Amino acid sequence: PTPIIVSQGFFMSQNLLILGGTSEATQLSKLIALAKIKATLSFAGRVERTKPQPIPKRVGGFGGAEGLRDYLINNNITHVIDATHPFAEQISWNTFKACSELRIPFAALTRPPWLEEPGDNWKYVDSVKQAADALTNYAPTTVFLAIGRIQVSEFEIAQQHKYILRLVDPYEGILPLKITHTIISRGPFEVDDDIKLMVDNKVNIIICKNSGGAGAVSKLLAGRRLKLPVIMVNRPKLPKRKTFHAAAEIMDWLEH
Ligand code: NAP
Secondary structure, three states: OOHHHHHHHHHOOOEEEEEOOOHHHHHHHHHHHHOOOEEEEEEOOOOOOOOOOOOOEEEOOOOHHHHHHHHHHHOOOOEEEEOOOOOOHHHHHHHHHHHHHHOOOEEEEOOOOOOOOOOOOEEEEOOHHHHHHHHOOOOOOEEEEEOOOOOHHHHHHHOOOEEEEEEOOOOOOOOOOOEEEEEEOOOOOOHHHHHHHHHHOOOOEEEEEOOOOOOOOHHHHHHHHHOOOEEEEOOOOOOOOOEEOOHHHHHHHHHO
């Protein structure tokens, strides 16, 4: 038999849960669909429009680690792949807990962090709140704030600045920041477009989470070209687990 036939026979007994909300999860889902492996892609339901996906999806929280544990049992899940965003701390710990308890094999699919290069001027902080604290001492300036919409209110304490916000969905309710320019876009973004955006808006500093990946790196490449300082929010502490950076590596892991 060819290796592909052997692989398909092996995969047939599998029933995967992929925790998603990232482009990595979507890439993996495409490979899973091609290999005809039974799988479900799970979304928290944070963004309003999820893209069409090549495998069945479910939306919404499980109800903590216990709820996830019940879901894994009730749906006869054989493997879990945590392909959530590197800042999605809670779901990663819940996955670790539920899978460890049930002894279900699990692995993470994640992007390597962005790295500072010679000539960059990055200041590192451990939370979005610390980034906001750092800004309170700055004279009024224009800030490119790329941290998502959930923690925007942390910057209420630094209202002297103008904020350029780039969000996937519009902010719900009234923005807690006085001077803002909001751009609604899911990306991926181009470096030249981001340079123009930053020059046109007279951006002087970039604040972002160290998400990693290609889809959102353009702001940093633009900042590098314009020699802008960056306040970089470090990744949270995640559980120690088998970690891969490419969807193809997960396929190998599933096979072996
Ligand atoms: P989080 O703080 O780790 O999770 C909060 C709660 O949301 C979890 O306890 C869980 O609820 C639910 N949840 C999270 N991811 C889920 C998933 N894939 N499927 C089902 N339920 C999920 O996560 P977050 O930072 O709010 O991120 C939420 C989602 O947005 C994730 O899918 C993540 O990949 C994506 N995302 C996050 C960021 C970011 O910067 N944090 C950026 C881009 C995309 P229960 O406890 O009820 O199960």
